[in-house]
Amino acid sequence: MRVRIRFSKLGKVRFTSHRDVARIWERALRRARLPVAYSEGFNPRPRLSFGLALSTGHESGAEYLDIELDPERVEELDLEALPALLSAQLPVGLTATAMVVIDRRMPSLQQAVTSCTWQIDVAEVDVELVKGAIERALAAPSIVVTRERKGKQVTDDLRPLVLSIDVDSPIEDGIHNQQGVRLIAELGTQPRAVRVSELLAALDPPLTELRVRRLHQWIITDDDQRTDPIAVAAPLSAPVGAI
Amino acid sequence: MVMGTTSTDGVPIWSRLEPLLPQVQKPARYIGCEDGAQTPEHGPGIVSWLLTYPDTYEVGLPNQGLQILYEILNERPDAAAERSYAPWTDLEALLRRDRIPLFSVDTHRSAGEFDVLAFNLSAELTFTNLLNCIDLAGVPVRSADRADADPLIAVGGHCTYNPEPIADFVDLVVLGDGEEVVGEITEVLREWKRAGKNAGTREGLLHELSKVVGVYVPSMYDVAYDGAFIAEVTPRYGDVPATVEKRTVADLADWPYPKNQLVPLTEVVHDRLSVEVFRGCTRGCRFCQAGMITRPVRERPAGQVRDMINQGLRRTGYDEVALTSLSTADFSGIQDVISSTIDDAGCDRVSVALPSLRVDAFTVGIAAELQRARRTGLTFAPEAGSWRMRQVINKLIREEDLYGAVESAYSQGWRRMKLYFLTGLPTETDEDTLGIAELARNCVELGRTHHKSPSVTVSVGGFVPKPFTPFQWFGQNTVVELGRKIDLLKDDFRRTKGVQMKWHDPRATLAEGIASRGDRRLGPVIEYVWRHGGTFQEWSEHFSYDLWLEAMAAHDLDVDWYVHRHRTEDEVLPWDHLSAGLHKDFLWQDWRDALEEVGLEDCRWTPCYDCGACTGYGIEHVVASATPPAGGSQGTGVDLVSGSSISVELQNRRPVGAATP
Numbered sequence: 004m005r006v007r008i009r010f011s012k013l014g015k016v017r018f019t020s021h022r023d024v025a026r027i028w029e030r031a032l033r034r035a036r037l038p039v040a041y042s043e044g045f046n047p048r049p050r051l052s053f054g055l056a057l058s059t060g061h062e063s064g065a066e067y068l069d070i071e072l073d074p075e076r077v078e079e080l081d082l083e084a085l086p087a088l089l090s091a092q093l094p095v096g097l098t099a100t101a102m103v104v105i106d107r108r109m110p111s112l113q114q115a116v117t118s119c120t121w122q123i124d125v126a127e128v129d130v131e132l133v134k135g136a137i138e139r140a141l142a143a144p145s146i147v148v149t150r151e152r153k154g155k156q157v158t159d160d161l162r163p164l165v166l167s168i169d170v171d172s173p174i175e176d177g178i179h180n181q182q183g184v185r186l187i188a189e190l191g192t193q194p195r196a197v198r199v200s201e202l203l204a205a206l207d208p209p210l211t212e213l214r215v216r217r218l219h220q221w222i223i224t225d226d227d228q229r230t231d232p233i234a235v236a237a238p239l240s241a242p243v244g245a246i
Numbered sequence: 247m248v249m250g251t252t253s254t255d256g257v258p259i260w261s262r263l264e265p266l267l268p269q270v271q272k273p274a275r276y277i278g279c280e281d282g283a284q285t286p287e288h289g290p291g292i293v294s295w296l297l298t299y300p301d302t303y304e305v306g307l308p309n310q311g312l313q314i315l316y317e318i319l320n321e322r323p324d325a326a327a328e329r330s331y332a333p334w335t336d337l338e339a340l341l342r343r344d345r346i347p348l349f350s351v352d353t354h355r356s357a358g359e360f361d362v363l364a365f366n367l368s369a370e371l372t373f374t375n376l377l378n379c380i381d382l383a384g385v386p387v388r389s390a391d392r393a394d395a396d397p398l399i400a401v402g403g404h405c406t407y408n409p410e411p412i413a414d415f416v417d418l419v420v421l422g423d424g425e426e427v428v429g430e431i432t433e434v435l436r437e438w439k440r441a442g443k444n445a446g447t448r449e450g451l452l453h454e455l456s457k458v459v460g461v462y463v464p465s466m467y468d469v470a471y472d473g474a475f476i477a478e479v480t481p482r483y484g485d486v487p488a489t490v491e492k493r494t495v496a497d498l499a500d501w502p503y504p505k506n507q508l509v510p511l512t513e514v515v516h517d518r519l520s521v522e523v524f525r526g527c528t529r530g531c532r533f534c535q536a537g538m539i540t541r542p543v544r545e546r547p548a549g550q551v552r553d554m555i556n557q558g559l560r561r562t563g564y565d566e567v568a569l570t571s572l573s574t575a576d577f578s579g580i581q582d583v584i585s586s587t588i589d590d591a592g593c594d595r596v597s598v599a600l601p602s603l604r605v606d607a608f609t610v611g612i613a614a615e616l617q618r619a620r621r622t623g624l625t626f627a628p629e630a631g632s633w634r635m636r637q638v639i640n641k642l643i644r645e646e647d648l649y650g651a652v653e654s655a656y657s658q659g660w661r662r663m664k665l666y667f668l669t670g671l672p673t674e675t676d677e678d679t680l681g682i683a684e685l686a687r688n689c690v691e692l693g694r695t696h697h698k699s700p701s702v703t704v705s706v707g708g709f710v711p712k713p714f715t716p717f718q719w720f721g722q723n724t725v726v727e728l729g730r731k732i733d734l735l736k737d738d739f740r741r742t743k744g745v746q747m748k749w750h751d752p753r754a755t756l757a758e759g760i761a762s763r764g765d766r767r768l769g770p771v772i773e774y775v776w777r778h779g780g781t782f783q784e785w786s787e788h789f790s791y792d793l794w795l796e797a798m799a800a801h802d803l804d805v806d807w808y809v810h811r812h813r814t815e816d817e818v819l820p821w822d823h824l825s826a827g828l829h830k831d832f833l834w835q836d837w838r839d840a841l842e843e844v845g846l847e848d849c850r851w852t853p854c855y856d857c858g859a860c861t862g863y864g865i866e867h868v869v870a871s872a873t874p875p876a877g878g879s880q881g882t883g884v885d886l887v888s889g890s891s892i893s894v895e896l897q898n899r900r901p902v903g904a905a906t907p
Contacts, residue, residue, distance in 0.1 A: 016511065018273035023512045030509065030563030047595060060268045092563070094279050094511055178264050 004072045005109075006082070008089070009101040009233050012063045013216075016096030021056040024097070028068060031092040037085075038076030054112030054220060054232070055119070055196050063217035065119075067112050067232045069105065105236040112220075112232060116192050118166055120219040123186040123199055124174055125210040133184045136206040137168050146205050161202060164191035176213045183213045189221075260354040262346050270336045274512035275303035278351035281509040281562065284316070285353050286326035293435045295319050295327040295428075296350055296360040296383075296397075300367070300375035301784065303331040303351075307508060308516040310570070311403065312366050314503040315424050325432045328352040328360070332375050333382070335782070341382065348382035357383035357397070361435055364400040370761035371754065371783040373412055374776040376401070380415065387773065389417050389465060394448040398435070407492075407539055408713040408821040411761050411768035413464035418455050420462075421824060422492030422539075423525070425501050427460045434458065456486045460493035462824060469766055474807060476765060476818040491825045492539070496865050498525055498546040502554060509562045518566035518599065519558040523551050523583075527572035528849045528867070529604070532640045532840050533629070533668060535712035536572055538833075539826040541859035543850050544868045548579045555587050559596060568599040575603050575612065576850075578871035584615045601625075606647035613658040624655050627666035630674075631681025637843045638673050640836075645685065652689045656696040663702055665689065669731045670709040670723030670755075672840060679731045682706065683738040683745075690744040704739070705748045706732060708755030710762050714826045716836035719813040722759045728752035753791040757783065759809040760794060765820035768808075771797040827859040 012024065019027070029049055032039050041047040050071035057063050072080070081088075086099040093099070109115070127133050140146055146161040171185040190197040203210045222235050267273035288294050297316055299306025306312070312329065319327035328350035333341060341347070348357040357363060363383060365376055377387050380399055386392050389399065401409060402420035409419040420427055438451045456463035466486045470477040481488055495501055507519060524545040527537040546554075555567050567587060571577060584598050598616055605626045628648050630636045636643060655663060667682045686704045693700025708728045711717040723731075732749045739747050761768065774797035775783070775790070782788035798805050813819065815834055822830070832855065839846065849855055850867050860866055 015277040015279055018267055018277050019511045020272075020274065023274060026513065026517075027511060029565075032563075033565060034560070034563035041595065060273065094281065096279070178261070 004074055004077050005105050005107050006070050006072065006085075007103050007105045007112075007232060007236060008068045008070065008086070008099050010066050010068065010093075010097060010099045012057065012066055012097055014062075014096040016094055017060055017062045020059045021053070024057075024066075025051065025053060027094065027097065031089060032070070034092040035088050037070070037089075038073040038080065040071040040073045052111055052113075054116060055192055057217060058198065058200065058215075061199070061215040061217065064100075065217055065219050065231070067116075067220060069112060101233050103233050103236045109236065115222045115235070116220045116232065117223050118189050118191045118221045119196070119217055120221070121186075121188045121190060121199055122171075122216045122218050123188055123203070124176060124183045124213040124215070125186060125203065126176075126181055126183050126213045127210055128173070128182045128184075130170065130173055130184055132208070133186070133210065134170050136208060136210060137170055137186070139207055140165065140205075141168065146202075148201055148205050150201070159195075161197050161205060164197045165202065166191055178214065181213060187218075258354065259346060259349045259356055262344060263349065263354065266337065266340045266344070266346075269340065271334060272304075272512060275331065276333070276337065276351060277511070278354070279511055280307075282504075282506040283329075283352050283508060284320050284327075286320050286328065288326050288355075288359075291324060291436065291440060293325050293362070293432045293439060294360045295325060295362045295364055295432075296330050296357050297327055298330040298332075298348075298357075298363055298365050298379055300332050300365055300372045300379050301782070302334055303510075304512075304514045306331040306366075307510050307514045308520065309366055309368070310504065310520055310522060311424065313508055314501070315364070315428055317503050317505060318425060319428055319432070322429060322432060324436050325428075328355060330357060330363075330379070332379055332782075335788075338378075338382070338781075347384045348379055358385060360397050361439060362398045362400050362431075364402065367401050367403040367405050367412075369784060370405050370411075370758050371789075373761055373772050374780050374783055376412065377415060377773060377776040378781045387776075388414050390414070392417070392448070394445050395443045398451075400431075404536060404539065405762070407535070407824065407826060408763065409462065409464065409824075410766050410820040411764040411772060413766045414769035414773075416464065417452060418461055418463050420493070421460050421490060421826070423495040424493070425495050425503070427458065427493045430458050431455065431461065453483060453486070456481075459491060462490040464766075467823065474804075476820060476822075478818065479823040489823055489825050491863075492827060494542075494827070494859075494863055494865060495525070495544070497868055498522070498544045499550055499868075502546075502550055507558060507562060509564070516568065517564075518568050519555070519562055519564040520568045520570050521551055521554045521558065522546065522571060523569045523574060523577045523580075524571045526867075527576075529573060529576075530640050530836075530846050530848065531629070532638075532716040532836060533671065533709060533712075534572075535715050538715050538828060540572070541827065541857065542865060542867045545578060545870055548583055548870060551577075551583055552586055555583075565595055566597045566599060568601050570601055573604050574600045575608050578869055581612055581615060584612065588615060603627075603651075604643065605651040606643045608651040608654060613654040613660075616658070624660055624662075625664040625666060626651060628685060629666065629668050630671060630678060631667065631683070631685055632678045634843060635671060635674060635678040635681065637845045638840050639668075639671055640840065640845050642845050642847075645688075648685060649688065649692060652692050656693050656700065661693070661697050661700050663689070665702060665704050667704065667706050668709045669706050669735075670728050672717060672720045673843075674731075676731075676734060679734055680738055683735055683742070686739075686745050687742055690742070693744070699744065701744050701746065703746045703748060704735075705750075706735060707750040708752050710755055710758045712762055713819070713821045714828055714833070716833050716840055718763065718819065718833065719815075719817075719837055721810045721812040722755075724810055725752045725756050728755060751786060751789065754783075754786070754789050756805070756809060757789070757791065757794045760798065760805065763820070764808055767801070767803060770801050771803060774800060825862075827857075827862045829856070829858040829862075832857045 039049045042050055052069040054067040086102050089099040148161055149156055149158050166189040168186055168188040171187050174183050174185045176183050199215050203212055221229050222232055224230055297312050299309055299312055316327045319325040330350050380387050385396050398417045400418045401416050402424055406419050434454050452463045455461050456466045466482050467479050469479050526540040526543040528543050531537050587598055603626055629641045630639055669679055686702050689702050690700055711720045711722055729752050739745050775793045778793050780790045780793045850869055
């Protein structure tokens with residue numbers, strides 16, 4: 004039996020890495036005594052599968068995790084109560100917000116998610132300057148970035164993965180005690196996920212991030228509908244404990 | 247030149263720190279938020295302690311000593327304890343740029359606001375980080391320069407048994423177990439704080455603290471020199487003790503700490519539950535300072551160990567528990583504890599790590615129990631390559647013991663193991679050194695009978711003689727000599743398949759040697775290294791050999807005299823006014839015995855040799871079993887399985903009371 008959990012990562016805990024969060028979840032699941040299935044072999048590991056990595060320092064309201072449960076022990080489980088039960092075992096800032104039972108044949112989060120919506124606060128007071136940079140990027144036929152991968156220089160065009168960027172509103176950033184502009188962007192994840200930092204660096208002029216939060220992860224269904232990883236499983240079973 | 251830091255003008259530290267964190271590596275080290283972290287109340291009647299580990303968070307967080315004191319202090323109504331760790335160099339640069347002081351990770355409170363900054367010092371190469379943390383706290387690094395209301399700088403931990411090299415920088419030193427004495431110190435400070443920390447009262451406070459048993463206040467003592475040698479160390483007041491005795495907790499059962507082990511959000515060096523199964527060790531390995539200064543043996547009751555494991559695993563969610571001590575396989579009923587841990591955990595797959603294993607106590611039974619859960623790494627420490635050498639260092643394990651342990655491990659499915667050795671030991675010949683290669687080769691051979699490609703990692707460290715050990719009189723090998731021995735082994739291993747060799751940089755061994763047995767004249771040397779940027783000296787990428795040599799030369803101090811010289815019996819050692827309970831004549835006799843290759847049995851199971859640790863303090867070993875655990879020879883000279891004498895010649899020193907020849 005496989006369940007999918009949505010969780011948020013907000014506040015101080017945003018400074019933990021993707022790997023840290025995986026370890027935190029493993030411990031939380033053991034503390035909650037959830038009957039997690041283990042891999043076979045020499046060094047059995049709990050069968051957890053995380054979606055797209057979130058950069059250290061970025062917040063999220065929409066992280067996902069698939070957990071394989073041991074079918075022999077699963078009847079002890081009260082699915083309704085699970086999100087609250089798990090949140091109680093997680094550090095402040097990590098909160099399970101929804102869960103759903105999913106079909107085991109369903110593609111993994113990594114494969115299924117096609118884009119994410121981001122809230123990006125940039126350190127720039129001049130709204131017109133930000134608008135100009137965004138308009139130029141959206142009008143450009145390509146946004147070429149070069150990065151190092153396995154010791155080799157790889158060139159990518161980010162433009163096809165930039166689905167939308169809206170300049171939202173000027174903001175006052177309490178943490179950095181700085182003014183900025185808020186962007187809402189939808190960025191593609193296939194064949195690879197665009198990183199917010201590389202996109203901002205590729206703009207003309209480049210922009211600096213103040214605070215970044217992932218708002219949604221999206222899946223395109225067979226009938227071309229945009230939905231999220233919990234809702235996509237909804238026909239199979241209604242989401243429980245959704246907040 | 248390092249600058250001081252000023253306090254923040256009312257702006258909370260966290261608000262100033264938060265925008266810097268995206269710019270540094272591993273920012274989760276600075277956020278706190280661990281399960282088990284506390285946010286204690288501060289106030290006028292409450293003595294605030296900042297327990298600081300002067301190395302990175304990853305290294306410092308798992309430190310059990312610090313966590314034990316954190317809980318004990320926070321349980322007191324008159325104390326509040328928070329934690330701090332040395333910021334990595336990237337954050338340090340930003341803190342200094344923005345004039346943000348060292349802070350606690352619990353509530354991000356400025357270090358300068360605490361009454362005491364208490365440092366855990368477990369390695370000499372962290373001394374320069376101690377200075378750096380004091381400076382980052384905004385406190386003058388030299389105790390003589392501190393104002394009345396400045397925080398007190400306290401240190402404890404194994405390498406404070408010779409605190410003389412850092413005597414200029416610390417206000418007080420705690421010797422031995424901290425569980426009880428932190429409360430007594432708190433009571434003295436509480437009264438001082440209540441009275442308002444008035445001008446001119448600091449000297450009186452330190453004087454008062456020097457009367458607490460286990461507390462050494464360096465400024466209460468004068469050191470007189472006779473040329474290069476120390477003539478005498480004398481207390482400045484009649485009521486200051488001439489000799490400072492260490493503190494010893496009589497029974498670990500009274501101290502089931504930590505009760506709420508901290509669970510970090512980010513990866514640390516020992517990311518697992520730790521349960522201390524006993525403290526102290528009487529195996530009597532002569533190179534081992536920990537074994538000498540922590541006597542006698544105090545076992546935790548097996549039932550309490552089981553409870554701490556069960557509750558700890560349930561609370562933390564860890565799937566690994568380390569049973570810690572100086573030689574965990576010596577714990578009475580070790581096999582029962584391991585098997586019940588693995589059984590109780592049921593399907594939750596808990597693995598048990600035994601960080602310090604003597605090969606003569608590692609049996610097929612233990613190996614079989616361990617492998618039922620997940621297999622962790624196995625490390626054995628034969629320490630020396632020949633039986634002769636092991637008699638000199640009193641690590642009385644036979645080659646057969648090692649092969650027996652290795653065979654047990656391979657037969658239970660392990661394919662790789664680590665072997666720890668020391669080189670540069672007293673009387674060591676090239677034959678002894680090359681014995682290391684021979685042992686490792688034989689271990690790989692044994693593995694071949696079980697697996698296709700077994701592997702053995704040989705780790706070789708340079709020996710640094712430590713205070714309060716029989717080898718405190720020994721002249722340490724030079725960098726050149728250690729390098730030559732390491733090369734001998736490297737050459738020898740070149741034609742061996744399946745052995746990887748790792749070694750410790752002999753230059754770092756030298757720096758450790760300078761600090762390990764130095765006197766107060768070393769203070770300016772440590773300050774010089776720190777002022778010239780020599781922090782994180784334990785980290786090979788930051789270690790600065792040239793700075794140490796430069797600093798010694800700049801202060802006209804002779805490395806050879808401090809490090810490589812053999813000491814004589816009549817010499818006043820820099821730590822002679824401190825006591826770990828051991829009689830100096832016991833240690834001297836043990837040193838002579840070492841040179842004559844005479845071994846000394848474990849006094850837990852044999853008559854007393856009157857080292858002083860029990861008799862001096864009126865305490866005793868606390869062991870559940872009057873006989874050594876089964877398996878191997880246990881250093882007894884008897885094959886414990888067959889009951890017959892083992893085939894090696896083991897000359898034993900006579901117990902106390904026997905006529906001397």
